Amino acid sequence: MNVHADSLTDKEQQIEQLLARMTLEEKAGQLTQLVVQKSPTGPVVANGGEDVIRHSGVGSLLGASGVQDTRRLQQIAVEESRLHIPLLFTEDVLHGFRTIFPVPLAEAAAWDPDLTQRTTRAAAVEASASGIHLTYAPMIDIARDPRWGRVVEGSGEDPFLGSALAVARVRGFHGKGPPEVSTLLSTAKHFVGYGAPEGGRDYNTSDLSERTLLETYLPPFRAAVQAGVDAVMPAYNELDGIPMHANGPLLREKLREQWGFRGLIVSDFNSVRELMLHGVAATPTEAVKVAFGATVDIDMVSGLYAQELPALVRNGQLAQSTLDSAVRRVLEAKQRLGLFDDPYRYSDAAREKANLLTPQSRALAREAAQKSMVLLKNEKALLPLHKDLPKLLVVGALADDQRSTLGSWPGDGRAKESISVLQGIKGAVSSATQVVYIQGASPDDLDLSEIDKAHQAALDADVVIAVLGERANMSGEARSRSSLGLPxxxxxxxxxxxxxxxxxxxxxxxxxPLAIPHLAEQVPAILESWFLGSEMGNAVADILFGDVNPSGKLPVTFPRAVGQVPIYYSQKHTGRQSNKDAAYIDQSVTPLYPFGHGLSYTTFTYDPPTLSATQITATETLTVQVTVHNSGQREGEEIVQLYLHDNVASVTRPVRALRGFTRVRLKPGEARTLDFVLDQDDFALLDRYFLRRVEPGTFTVFVGGSSATDNQASFEITNTARVKGLGSAIPRMLRALANKTDE
Incomplete structure (x- = not known):
């Protein structure tokens, strides 16, 4: 970057003047991130303690939160170091900070970008009030193998839904943006293909074709970049023989040069050092050269940048201008937050006290939890239950597990502040109802000692409520499973x-997703509740007893058996005449529950979709209209989904691909006509030369309540058109949201 002082703004001049004064060691320090451990005497900085801050050996810290601790550390940086450069405090704020919202996979089941933006905004308000500047979220990996533990952190299997929620989360973290002190810088992770590890084993190799990478795994990241995400975190995995922290073609050429991303690239935990374990670097020096060459700006916790970068510049192996570019990006992030003007602006004790776990945030957590549940089965309308049943038996160790309600990344959430399912049930029933709780069994062991006791109690109960599944620590990082049944x-x-x-x-x-075919066959009512956060128990009771009508839809396919994995709705046709030829000899090929599935306490019916035209040119838009009826006996919300199939193309296409969705609330007997507009971004494909174009031919559009709908209509595109540029990665339905600021 050629810097001309007479063409710079005041803020740019401030950074250039600061760069000119910095030593190589101080520059390397700005690119170094260290971990803070909490102790009874205060925060402890790893790899050097407070002196590393005084000597400008660190630019950002991971794990420090709370006004008292962050103010103390910031004070050292700005009052006791030579250049007084403020620190950047970072943390994983995935689905709440003190108030915990549903885990991202659960909230994806709400199919509600506005809700997601509101919960993310609330999380940003809490986290920023506790001194945090940057979060390592959203996690936007597409995941189609539920053995992988981190499927819980993302939005499921579909890039369209994933892109929509990625945009919503970025906008939620930002709010109105600087100088608003509740702005939280966001990080899109993990770039890219991390959600497709071989064998479903965390950190494992991902082996993806170029087409699958471009069509499925990259779109949510490009949507996040277009929405203004501040940082990108490379993934632990390798792709096509290149570890992502060394992947210049994707990080430098695709992300920075082609997409125009100007923000930070932050390594994952110790990943620069781990390039040696991958086998692409023999020494720490080589690891740093490879990562820095791929434009990884910040080295999280390994300390190798601080150790190696100054010498690499001095001996001519690294241009100082390249080092300066990375440092400049870090300083610009701090400047954007206003930390040079007021380094303590995120350290206000009164603001912290006023913004944590408020009645408003708990109410939002309850709303989000209600919308995130999916009614998988409800035979003979067993649900909702009456609140005045004489005796309810609640079983399962998870029913009384407050910690598991918080999920695998609970931020600063406290188990004692969360409502368990058992507490929610007890609080909802009438005073005449006896609620009996027996653990019966646990997901942790094979202890059968309480099962007979539960059996006997069930004989005397009107209804049995069994809370079954996984502990929160059975999902998340390094929590892969080889089986998907009930543990x-x-x-x-x-x-x-x-x-x-x-x-x-x-x-x-x-x-x-769990593989539970026998449960699904034998149990009359199944409610998928996931891990719903601070208000889980209350929200479950709201659904269970009918105060709220369930409306969630699955954002991911449920397999019948682990042998079906990976399984997802947007598969492709084979070349065989009969699908039986591509099936299993010992298992159905269909999913247990398809993507988009979810029942209600009412019923919805759809008229056939009508189209604004049956023939259009490649540059025209198409309006799809569908009328939805509430044909049941109570008010409810339906998530209407639109899928598209290109019937014949120059390259094979998915049997259907999600291209639109919306929520509609209807009273009994009420009907509403909805419009979906499709355009070039929906019709286009990557041809055999990976050029983006709309091809002539017939298309089928499907509109209904799940990916399995057969409610369809057809149209024809009469000509071909090359789509200039990259097009919009943000779905048409979300382009207004992408430009929206929300407080």
Whole structure:
């Protein structure tokens, strides 16, 4: 970058003057991030303690939160160091900070970008009030293998839904943006292909074709970049033989040069050092050269940038201008937050006290939890239950597990401040209802000692509510599973309960799709509740007893067996005449529950879709209209989904691809006509030369309540058109949201 002082703004001059005064060691320090450990005597900075701050050996810290601790550390940086450069405080704020909202996979089941933007905004208000400047979220990896533990952190299997929610989260973290002190810088992670590890094992190799990478895994990241995300974190995995922290073609050429990303690239935990374990660097010096060459700006915790970068510049192996470019990006991020003007602006004790776990944030957490649940099955309308039943039996260790309600990344959430499912049920029923709780079985072990006791209690109950699934620590980072059934002795417990002949309702708590075919066949009512956060118990009770009508839809496919994995709705046709030829000899090829599935306490019916035209040119738009009826007996919300299939193309296309969705609330007997508008970004494909174009031919559009709908209409595009540039990665339905600021 050629810097001409007479053409710079005052802020740019401030940074250039600061760069000119910095030593190589101080520059390397700005690119170094260290971990802060909490102790009874205060925060402890790893790899050098407070002196590393005094000597400008660190530019950002991971794990420091709370006004008292962050103010103390910031004071050292700006009052006791030579150049007084403020620190950047970072943390993983994935689905709440003190008030915990549903885990991202759960909230994706709400299919509600506005809700997601509001919960993310609330999380940003809390986190920024506690001194945090930058979060390592949103996690926007597409995941189609539920064995992988981190499926819980993302939005599921579909790039269109994933892109929509990525935009909503970026905008939520930003709010009105600087100088607003509740602005939280955001990080899109993990770039890219991390959600497709071989064997579903975390950190493992991902092997993706170029087409799959471009069409499925990259779109949410480009949408996040277009929405203004501040940082990108490379993934732990390798792709096509190149670890992502060394992947110049994707980081430098695709992300920075082609997409125009000007923000920070922050390494994942110790990942610069781990390039040696990958086998692409033999020494720390080589690891730094490779990562820095791929334009990774900040080295998280390994300390190698501070150790190696000054010498690399002095001996001519690294141009000082390249080092300065990375440092400049870090300083610009701090300047954007106003930290040079007031380094303590995120350290206000009164603001912290006023913004944590407020009644408003708890109410929002309850709303989000209500909308995130998916009613998978409800045979003979067993649900909702009456609140005045004489006796309810609640079983399962998870029913009384406050910690698991918070999920695998609970931020600063406290288990004691969360409502368990058992607490929610007890608080909802009438005073005449007896609620009996017996653990019965746990997901942690094969202890059968309480199963007989639960069996006997079930014989005397009107309804049995079994809370089954996984502990929160069974999902998340380094929490891959080789099986997808109910862990521990829970299957044995369920079998004994079903023997009683009493009505059994299963509430699932889990961070991934489960393979539960026998449960699905034998249990009359199943409510997928995931891990819903601080208000989980209250929200579950709201659905269970009918105060709220469930409306969630699955953002990910549920397999019948782990052998079907990876399984997803947007598969492609084979070349065989019959699908039976591509099936299993011992298992159905269909999913247990398809993407987009979710029931209600009412019913919805759809008229056939009508089109604004049956023939259009490649540059025209198409309006799809559909009328939805509430054909049941109570008010409810339906998530209307639109899918598109290109019937014949120069390259194979998915059997259907999501291209629109919306929520509609209808009273009994009410109908509403909805419009969806499709354009070039929906019709276009990457041809065999990876050029973006709309091809002539017939298309089928499907509109309904899940990806399995057969409600369809057809149209024809009469000519071809090359789509100039990259097009918009943000779905048409979200372009207004992408430009919206919300407080």
């Amino acid at each position: 521990g002795a829970q299957d044995a417990l369920l079998s004994r309960l079903l023997e009683t002949g009493k009505p059994v309702v299963v509430i699932l708590m889990n961070g991934r």
